[in-house]
Amino acid sequence: MTGPRTFEGTVLVGRGFEPIEGRVVVEDGVVTAVEEAPTGSTDLILPGFVNAHTHIGDSIAKEAGGGLSLDELVAPPDGLKHRLLRDATREETVGAMRRSLRFMAETGTVAHVEFREGGVEGVEAIREAGADIPVESVVLGRGSVAAMEHPDADGFGASGARDGDFDAERNATRREGKLFGIHAGERDADDVNAAMDLDPDHLVHMVHPEPVHLDRLADAGTPVVVCPRSNLVTGVGVPPLRELLDRTTVALGTDNVMLNSPSMFREMEFAAKLTDATATEVLRMATVDGAELAGLDCGLVEEGRPAELLVLDGDSDNLAGARDPVRAVVRRADGADVKRVVR
Structure with missing residues (x-):
């Protein structure tokens, strides 16, 4: 006491x-x-702040791959990020993640939602990295159902419907009572319907929703996480924040540390100045909306x-x-x- x-x-x-x-x-x-x-x-x-979408494993490769396309940078299994992660030692990856988590703690982030590469080992690595750092990691394992079922995992983070069939992973999260998030609508609209058919707990990016997708969002109330700086770096555009906010809950994330610092101050500034979202809406995106999406009470x-x-x-x-x-x-x-x- x-x-x-x-x-x-x-x-x-x-x-x-x-x-x-x-x-x-x-x-x-x-x-x-x-x-x-x-x-x-x-x-x-x-x-x-609650950073609602991160990939901090690629903290080992900050600013790598300048000029590459989105697929060349991050598409599984052989995008630059994935090749660099395979080549890194566990010690290097854990050490780099610790640095990013410390930076987040020092700049006001109290929790983040992590799409964690590397299967079971990746889940264990981020828990090791953050063991004594006051940032709560909501860890969505990737690569296998086993990663999601690990006691240290809070759910599954799918790369995107165009990368495969995620029915087994979605069904497994339901059985376990865990979260299921998926990338959608990042480079085009082709994978949005398939992602929404999985009834995810949240969608990430949604840069290119079409009217039918916006209607589905409004009907389902599926939360969306936007990452404007990442979308600018990869050249896919700016999410239509006003249209998304008018239909569902929207949270804010910084995405890959390889591409951007995990600074919520910078992400808020970009979101506010690139779109017509109000300052109050953007601050809500960076705090309570991300918290509620992740099942947190902050x-x-x-x-x-x-x-x-x-x-x-x-x-x-x-x-x-x-x-x-x-x-x-x-x-x-x-x-x-x-x-x-x-x-």
């Missing part, structure tokens, strides 16, 4: 991130009070919620003078503004 801790400043409260001047009281890892009161503090207090500053909070220095040279705290967090803040991550 620990005594109460108090954090003061501008607090972004609830699902609407209403800014209030006040304090957040934390005891035994839980928010026990959110109180409106004058404090004089310039800190900004918000929920920690992502909001509310009484009774786990105390997984981010405190930013609102008087930093970067943020001082900001008139709209939500826009400042989404469009301007970065890792240098982080004062502490509360867990």
Whole structure:
């Protein structure tokens, strides 16, 4: 048991991130009070980020493969990423993943959803990498049903319907009560219907949905994870964020560390400036919507919620003078503004 801790400043409260001047009281890892009161503090207090789609195994190969196409970079089984992962030692892969997880922890990410290559060994490797780092890894194994059934796996992450038949993996996740996510609509719309026919717990990318797919999303309520920076790097386009948000829950992910840093600050800025999503919508995508997609209880500053909070220095040279705290967090803040991550 620990005594109460108090954090003061501008607090972004609830699902609407209403800014209030006040304090957040934390005891035994839980928010026990959110109180409106004058404090004089310039800190900004918000929920920690949930990165809803990552591949951190390729942390061994940051910025490799410049100029290659999407398939040349990441398509299984012989895309550049997969060749480099096969050639790396376990020690190299675990060490590189530890560095990415540390970076995530230092920049306000409290949890992430990982599509984990390497079968059973890959699941075990990420658990080893993150053993003492305060970031919760929701691990979706890949490569086999056995990877999904491993006690350290939370589900299965499918590469995409064009890469094979995933009925066995989908049925296995249902039996185990685990998550099933699948890439869809990344380079074109050809694999979207087949992916949705699997009734996944979430879809990743959806850069190229057609009207029939948007209707199916609205009817099924299937959540979507978008990764705008990755889509730009691989040249497949920008997801139609407004159309997706109008139909279903949308979360935000950073995708491959090979292509982009796992910074939710950067991902939010790109999402906000490339599309007509509001700052509040983008912050929700980076926090509670990702948390709920992953079955987690974090992502909001509310009484009774786990105390997984981010405190930013609102008087930093970067943020001082900001008139709209939500826009400042989404469009301007970065890792240098982080004062502490509360867990």
